[in-house]
Amino acid sequence: MIVLQVIDVIISVLLMAVILLQQRGSGLGDAFGDTGAVYTSRRGAEKILFYLTIVFGISFVVLALLQIILVKS
Numbered sequence: 001m002i003v004l005q006v007i008d009v010i011i012s013v014l015l016m017a018v019i020l021l022q023q024r025g026s027g028l029g030d031a032f033g034d035t036g037a038v039y040t041s042r043r044g045a046e047k048i049l050f051y052l053t054i055v056f057g058i059s060f061v062v063l064a065l066l067q068i069i070l071v072k073s
Contacts, residue, residue, distance in 0.1 A: 001070060008063045015056040022049050 023046075042050055 001067075004063060004067050004070070008060065008067065011056055011060045011063065015053065015060055018049055018052045018056060022046070022053070
């Protein structure tokens with residue numbers, strides 16, 4: 001049980017780090033109203049960060065639900 005909590009904390013920290021590393025839509029122009037309507041496909045590190053965000057998010061939810069189920073039983 002304690003192992004699941006430790007893993008859940010580690011995954012949550014990794015999820016926050018991966019989300020903060022993504023740079024989509026950031027820049028000084030966006031702060032002053034520049035829309036920058038250029039959309040490109042994800043490549044390289046951006047694609048890896050995107051998939052890691054999905055994996056960490058799903059695993060965080062699954063572990064949280066598993067902990068709820070184990071506490072009730």
